[in-house]
Amino acid sequence: MRFLSALARGRSLAQVRTLGFSPKSFEGTATTAETLALSGADGSLSAIGRRALLGGDEEKPSIFLEVVSGYSPYSLLLEAVLGGVGSAATPLDWVETWWATHGFGSSESNRAEAAPVFARMAEAAGLGTYVQGRKGYVSRIEWADDAGERVLGGGGKAREAPSIPDAPLSPDHAAEILPSDDSPEGLPEPVRIGSGPEAQVPPGLNTLRWELAPGREVVVQTPSSLSSAEKRRLLSLFELLLRE
16 A cells, blocks of 8 residues: 555655655556556546545455456456356466456456456455465465355446556556555465376376365366466366356
8 A cells, every 4th residue: 555655645656656666666556556546647646545545444345346346357357257157266367368358458468467466456355365376376366255246236336447458457566555465374275286296197297176165176187288378278168167
């Protein structure tokens, strides 16, 4: 919240730039805040940006739900994920694939940078938990039980914020506009992708596991030679099959 806090104190963008931001971090943070309507192009703090900054802990999830509801690449994705049969978790690779399929984002790297921002925004809105991938684990969003009801039931008021499909998505500088989060200790166990001894699969294969529900797990073995693009297509296809 450091960026928004500085704007609330009446600092200009030029002054905020001097407060310990690297050039890339400042530009990315300013772009993210403007894209999500938390601030204006001139650095003025918007009404919802002020609420996000000053709201109490109990208010913040509803405020950030309003933020994500007002940005088309986020709101449409949430409806696509939570509006059907639904799933307990969504890999960030699938998020990138969905954006690419529907024309959001300016490049593959842009979508890769934007996916963690979306996950952190969804977490700030109380829709789930962002589980970061480590040592072969898949980064994903573990959805809260009431996420679908809150998104589809009008828990956040959508703002008039039309988005051009080819416009760049927010870069990964959400840390400066989101509430401080806790240590990742105690987060749900992420899905493992690996070919080590614990995977118990033949050489040259990787194992991909989905936990659909307690006691219900899907296991798929794939060639370890698959490219990143092929893995994303597989994740997208498998997600669609699970929705059937």
